[in-house]
Amino acid sequence: MNGGRWRDGWRELRRYPSALVGMVIIAALVGLSLYTVVAIPYPEALDKWRGGEPWRLHPVNAGPAWADRLSGGRQARTLIVGRGAEVEEAPFAGGRRLRMALAFDYDFDGFPSEINLFLRAEGHEQRPFARLLWQAPDGREISLGGHRIGREDRVSISQDRALERRLGGRVPHIGLLAEPDGEAMPRVQKGRHVLLLDAVVFDDRAGIDAELVLYGRVHGIAGTDHQRRDLRLALLWGTPVALAFGLLAAVGTTVTTLVIAAVGVWYRGWIDAVIQRLTEVNMILPVLPILVMVGTLYSTSIWLMLGVVVVLGIFSASIKMYRAMLLPIREAPYIEAAQAYGASNLRIVMRYMIPRILPVLIPTFVTLIPTFVFLEASLAVLGLGDPVLPTWGKVLNDAQSQSALYNGYYYWVVSPAVLLMLTGLGFAMLGFALDRVFNPRLRSL
């Protein structure tokens, strides 16, 4: 209904580089959100973020791969050996002997962070028995002992204290791959390592399956956390959650506040007085402690939090601001004219008063979005994040509880923080430019 002014506004907005940068950032965040919700559907994301089995092949607390590449090093990536390895069979009375060689070329400069062997045996009445032998490229053979294999079994080679002693006090994932020169700083023995699996099964048909995992020191674009979860998931899903929370909270509070302020200004008298008093009481209510209380006593669901934020935001201080903006408009001759030609109260409030200040509100609205994004993140950092949703704030909360910075897992803190800052920056840059375009007071002639 107001095409001309908006068109002019847009034309003018394009002249501000900060607006363009802000819009590019916002567009990127929106694009990322769309990609995320399509690529990783919501139920899948929730399921994965619960942790456990889906992540067994991921390293613990691995840094992002690009950081390693930047520093020029060749830290260990995760190696998974065993899928489809050849099996030698030798039957004997009452069973068979299965020999499997899990061979791999180790070419990284650093050691892996952990070594696990996953064994699976199917359809056995009696559990098979396996003996493990590690063959280093220089011909050394190190026995890793014997294991009875259950249906799903994990051999934590890194945790084997006896092996550690035999390797001269080096933890196995270093000792097994190091040059045996006994120097203080172990060096990687590059070349072909083989883990020989010599198993005895007491069954005709069934076989066993083995998977050797050498967990890397770096993983993917975002690294992993203490539960082996890929942080990429949380960083990706944090984007739509943050934008949705910020946008819904900003829309919810702005619209309700605006309408209430306009109603108060229009009707005056006791209605306005009640709104004013409610606002004054609400202004001294501490929002964060109330949210903490709700979160602690009731639920930390993000949608509940959104609701509480909006409800507390309805009678916020911005009512005073809108009121101050609307008061002179109430006295504008065009409002009186509208009354004189029979416009109803509702029409005057919605069609004549509110549209008048919308252009001035848009910048405020845009800059309001990131404050709610930050609020949501702050709640999550305080441990009041949504229990099931992966969000930026949750990542920060985990990082804090795991003393990430103390342990040198900078990426765990930096990447969500950078995304939060980018969000703030994008909206702020656009908001300030919009303010210059739409706010007549800031205009130079």
Place this chain on the structure above:
Amino acid sequence: MSEPTLLRVADLALHYRTRRGVVRAVDGVGFDLRRNEALVVLGESGCGKSSLARALMRVLPRNVQHTGGRVMLGETEVTALPDERFRREVQWSRMALVMQASMNALNPVVRVGEQVAEPLRVLRGWSRRRALERAAEVFGLVGVSTDFLSRYPFELSGGMRQRAVLAMALVAEPELVILDEPTSALDVLTQAGIMNALKRIKREQGTSFILITHDVATSSELADRVALMYAGQFVEVADADAFFSRPAHPYSRMLMASVPRLRQRSRPEAIPGQPPNLFDPPSGCRFAARCPHRFARCAHDPEAIRLGERHRVRCWLHDESTRRGGA
């Protein structure tokens, strides 16, 4: 009878930079003003008359793109003074400005008397007491009871506030007072009262005035001379009786015909058309588009043509060659 010349203005220009382009609000204005003379600058809104006051008093907004011209006040070349000296030596003490709607610009929390006395204390370093005594004197001059010295602005009616602002302009006994629409927001009776006060001050104090207004009737209340401004230029400058009885420029004549008169039955006539915008004023005569006497020569910018000793008009109709050719 001829008093010495107080103010000489030549080629005064003030251009603003706006987002739509450069506005030539004052575009080459020149005039002389004698001591104890009142010049009325008459013009419609947007003709540049307020900018003229701003340019003379250096009360300039930030978006000024160009100022030019020469202003001589007595023997002082005002335009050559640096800002600081202008403020110290000319503003208030020799030339004072009453801006449009300045009666609403009084400080609401300072007593009126103090505000009127303020220029003396700042410029001349007078004591509070001495300055207040002078303020009381000036209050008498503008017709405000001295009881009002200790009142706050909100306790005064619009007319009284306007008189107080006038007192502030007069307090340092300037030679020239510039009044920008001093009565346009006031009621008829209040207006007449203030014009009475101005006439008395001019007679008794020998002050010179430049009165800026859009109201032809008000202008005749004080004018010794009238300058009619149109689209940033003076189109006619004349003594008041010449202007009101024998206006020369077609615009002057049409303007006089458009004024509704209480005591005459002739019906006022509207001036068709609109003033040109000052972003891109037409070349040639700026009034040509609305002028019933337009002819070929109007495509060229008319010079100021002398009609009498102190009567100038910017219109080719009055050029010797035109008159000879037309006759």
Place this chain on the structure above:
Amino acid sequence: MAQAVFHREPAEAPLLAVHDLHTWFELRQWGFLRVGAVHAVDGVSFTLARGEAVAFVGESGCGKSSLARTLLGLHRPTRGEVRFDGGSLGDLDAGGLKAYRARVGYVQQDPYGALPPFLDVGRILAEPLIIHGVKARAERERRIRAVLEEVRLSPAEEYLTKFPHMLSGGQQQRVVIARALILAPALLIADEPVSMLDASVRIEILDLLRGIQASRGLTLAFITHDLSTVRHFAERIFVMYAGRVVESAAVDALLDHPQHPYTQALLAAIADPDAANATRQREVPGGEPPSLIHPPAGCRFHPRCPHAMAGLCDHDEPPDFEPRRRHLSACWLHR
């Protein structure tokens, strides 16, 4: 011509009859304690015939704008009655008031402020039609074009999509007038319709209003402070002072033979362009208009009146005298 309308036979019922109208604004402390009232309109009676153009003249604060707003139904009268076309304004319910508003047009002082800056001209003119249930788009379009032509904004297409700030002051006021006319009112109230416009545009707008009034047979009520424009644009004048009508008569009678001392003072204060003015002091009554919270007893002009008679003017309210035929003046001098 003006007189012809004024001397219309009184047999025809008037369009508007106002009797003893009071509009007071209560002053309250802390929102409920009544501490007084502003007597903005304080006992005004008059009738307006159909097709008549009248002017209410007075200084700011004389109650002329409050009177206009009361007639528009924007203020509720404290006392007294307004009868429009036979019906009483006080008896109207919400629907009736809405219908009444369609029959009374309103032109305001500040043309830019009177137009919502965020709507284009087409939409501004459509609003009253939408509110009054003209649903068919084509019908609305037709009426908008017709009214734009009527206020000489043609071709209409050129103005429909313009926003108010793109128009000159005179064009804006034409849009305001078009909006006031679009519901085909019987009464048009114009509150200082030209005081914010340039001198050269004023006459155009007044001519336009007068022309529309004549062609549509409207009743036109001008509210103005400017007596000099009244002669050509109204047939009757009501002079108001401190909430009362102090004098009323046909235009020429009132301007040429003012009866009330206030009217005389007002006329004496108005200058016609003349170089001799510069050397002439004008007669101006001392003092200022009285407080409307505590209006003076008796005649409200007596504290400023050069002819005030002690014991009478400061004690008894003067009734309307008729010193000349059809010329009313509320002053004891006519006793």
